[in-house]
Amino acid sequence: MMKASICLFAVLVVALSKSDLLTGETKINAPVTSIDNDSSVPTHCDGTLIKEILLKQDMSQALLLTNFNVLQVMTDVQRLKKEIRHLNKENVDLRNQLTPLLNKSSDPREPIAFYAYFSNDFKSMPKGSTFVFDVVETNLGNGYNKATGIFTAPSSGLYAFTWTVQAAGKHVVQPINSNSQYGEINAALMQNGAVKGVIVADTETKYDMDTATAFVVLETKVGDQFQIAVSEWDGQGDIYSNNSNGRTSFSGFRVS
Structure with missing residues (x-):
C-alpha cells in the first residue's frame, strides 16, 4: 500500500x-x-x-x-539599442556644433590672421548692413567666415584690425534723369555689436574717388565677433573693389 x-x-x-x-x-x-x-x-x-x-x-x-x-x-x-541610437544622434549633433570650434586654433603659439575683400564693385548699402567680403586670401586659424563677413576670435589676446572702403565718383542715376548721387558710405568695425572704429568715404564731384582706411588694436577674448557694418546712415552710390581703383577689404591678426 x-x-x-x-x-x-x-x-x-x-x-x-x-x-x-x-x-x-x-x-x-x-x-x-x-x-x-x-x-x-x-x-x-x-x-x-x-x-x-x-x-x-x-x-x-x-x-x-x-x-x-x-x-x-x-x-x-x-x-539598449534604442538608447544607443539616441546617444549616437546626440553625438553627431554635438560633433557638428564643435567641429568649427575644434578646427580653429586655440594654441597661442599658432598664428592667427585673415585678409578678405569684395570680388567686384557693388552698390552702397543701407544702415545696419554687414560687409560680406567674399574673397578670402588669408585665414590662419579659420576665424573668418566669408558667408557672414564675421571674424570670430579663436583665442584670447591682443588683435589688430584694418579695413578700407573705396567710394566711386562715377555718376549714378536712379531712376534715369533724377538727381545724381556720388559714392558715400560709412563703415564701422563692430566688436560683439559695439562700434570700435569708423571711417567715411565720400565723393563730392563727378568722377571723383575717395578712399578711407582705419587701423585699431583691441583686447579680445576667445569667441569675440568682429565685422564691418554700415553704422550711421544709409550709404549711396557705388563702391569700388577692383584691381584698377582699389579694393574694399577687411583684415586682422593677433599681435600677442
Whole structure:
C-alpha cells in the first residue's frame, strides 16, 4: 500500500511538471483514476524512479525559467539599442556644433590672421548692413567666415584690425534723369555689436574717388565677433573693389 501511494505521488508530480509556469495554468493530459487500471503507472517503484521523476520536473522548471530569462534579455537588448541610437544622434549633433570650434586654433603659439575683400564693385548699402567680403586670401586659424563677413576670435589676446572702403565718383542715376548721387558710405568695425572704429568715404564731384582706411588694436577674448557694418546712415552710390581703383577689404591678426 505504501509503494502504491509513492507511485501515485510520482505520477502526479510528472503530470504537474507539464504545467505552464509562466501563465499559471496546469495542464494534465489525463486524470489518474486508478493505479490498478492504468497500465502506464507502475505497480511498484523504487527510489531510482522517484529521483528520475523529480529530476525531470527540475529540468522542466529550469527550461521554463531559462526561456523567461531569454525573453527578458531580448527586451533589455532592444531597449539598449534604442538608447544607443539616441546617444549616437546626440553625438553627431554635438560633433557638428564643435567641429568649427575644434578646427580653429586655440594654441597661442599658432598664428592667427585673415585678409578678405569684395570680388567686384557693388552698390552702397543701407544702415545696419554687414560687409560680406567674399574673397578670402588669408585665414590662419579659420576665424573668418566669408558667408557672414564675421571674424570670430579663436583665442584670447591682443588683435589688430584694418579695413578700407573705396567710394566711386562715377555718376549714378536712379531712376534715369533724377538727381545724381556720388559714392558715400560709412563703415564701422563692430566688436560683439559695439562700434570700435569708423571711417567715411565720400565723393563730392563727378568722377571723383575717395578712399578711407582705419587701423585699431583691441583686447579680445576667445569667441569675440568682429565685422564691418554700415553704422550711421544709409550709404549711396557705388563702391569700388577692383584691381584698377582699389579694393574694399577687411583684415586682422593677433599681435600677442
